[in-house]
Amino acid sequence: MGASDAGLLTIGAFARASRLSPKALRLYDELGLLTPVRVDPVTGYRFYAVGQLERARLVAWLRRLGMPLARIREVCARDPAGAADEVRAYWAEVEADTAQRRDLAALLVGELSGGGGAVTAPLELRYAALSDAGRVRESNQDTAYAGARLLAVADGFGAAGAPAGAAAVAALRRLEADARATDALPARAHGGTAGGVAAGGVLNALEDAVEEARRAVRSAGGPPGEGAGTTLTAMLWTGSRLALVHIGDSRAYLLRGGGLFQITTDHTVVHALVAEGRLTPEEAASHPQRALLARALTTDESSPDAAAEVRLQDALPGDRYLLCSDGLSAVVPTGEIREVLARAGEPDEAVRELVDRANALGGPDNVSSVVADVRRSGEDTTPAGEAA
Incomplete structure (x- = not known):
């Protein structure tokens, strides 16, 4: 330590006094949250003033509250x-x-x-899907599909985005067709199976279909390194459960008991920064790279395979599900989405109003919406119609 560092604390001493680790202090320096008084030009060693301890302890307390770092920066300012x-x-x-x-x-x-056991009557879906180019884009790279077994939304990007999204959904539609032909996906009661197919078999079949979708996307074309591909959010109906597959930033929501719950996670770089505490949700909403994907199905055969989320979602009579591209979720406020889903009587009415609202707010992107209601069989036998 040189003469110019007299009275300053080394990073180790400052860490002990502030109850922050040296690793945390280096991160806070990078973020401009807690900048050292001096950094040695030769060794890069950080030195802090005693007067900085008060701010450092405040940061430590706020972190114990779980406050994101970007929000802490606002408090300290x-x-x-x-x-x-x-x-x-x-x-x-x-x-x-x-x-x-x-x-x-x-x-x-x-x-x-x-619940105690199986439902008293078989469940079924009533569904509708709608996709629109929006008010700005010249073409529509989204694909939306709703059928008796399958709900799906894919949001293509890049020159080959439209065929990539269509290919991904088509791969899952073949799984739906197989289920219809062989009755391979029967209703599943709590604590057992009906027809001998367990939950693991459904998920395995869906994972296989995702890999088929990945191969189909890579066959969709596009120049090497062009960065084309698609998101994919889909739900496969088993009779009493929905098997969910998700990759990218399209979303699935559940309206249940009056509350709207997002049941997928956005696979974006910005969402990862929020999870790490580097951005607040408010900053993420207006971040210039908010649409930059961390995971997707891509046409680039040299890129590593990004993992898709696959899991089962229990369904109850009265549930309403929404699958949508970010042309809806990034444009229409969540409160308005909940209001439409809670008020609209039928799925076809809901999808039309959701798309209309996105377009009324400028329609900056392609917008797709799939809505499905879980009902007891016989409540209404007229489907709202398949759409692609």
Whole structure:
């Protein structure tokens, strides 16, 4: 330590005094949240002033609250009164989010512990799908499909985006056709199976179909390295459950008990930054790279295979599901989406209004919407119609 560093704390001493790790301090320096007083030009060693301890301890406390780093930066930039208001507002958001998740947990607990067995009557889907080019794009690279067994949305990108999305959905439609021909995907009761097909078999079949979709997308063409491909969000109906497959930033939502729940995770670079605490959700919504995908089905055979999420989703009578491209979810506020889904009587009415709302807000992207209602058989036997 040179004479110019007298009175300064090394990163190790500062870490011990502030109860922050040296790794965290290096990250906060990179983010401009807690910048050292001096960095040795030769060794790169960081030195901190004793006066920085108060801010460092505040950062540590806020991290213990779970506050994202970008939000912490806003708190630290304010005077004490403004900082207190920011913390108060953040905690109100946490409590609201916790309340929503508590309601969902209560629904799940009731379903798992209070249902007791198979439903009293077979369940079926009533469905509708609609896709539109929007008000800005010259062509539509989305594919939307709804049938008695399969719901799917694919959002293509790049020169070969449209055929890539269509190929991915077509691969899953072949699985639906096989199920119809062989009755390979019967209804599944709680605690057992009907017809001898277990949940694992459904998921295995869906994973195989995803790999077929991946091969189909890579056969869709496009110049090497051009960066074409598609997202894929789909649900395969088994009779009492929906098998979900998801990759990319198209979304699936569940309307249940008056609450709207996003049941997929956006596979985007910005979402990963939010999860790491580097961005707030508000910053993510307006980030210039918010549409940059971290996972997708691509036409590039040299790129590594990105994993798709595959899981089972229990269905209850009265559930309403929405699958959509980001031309809807990134344009229409979530509250408006919930309001339309809760009010619209039939799926075809819901998909039309959702697409209309996206276009009324400028229609900056292709927009696709698939809505499906879970009903007991015989409630209404007239399907809303398949759409692609």
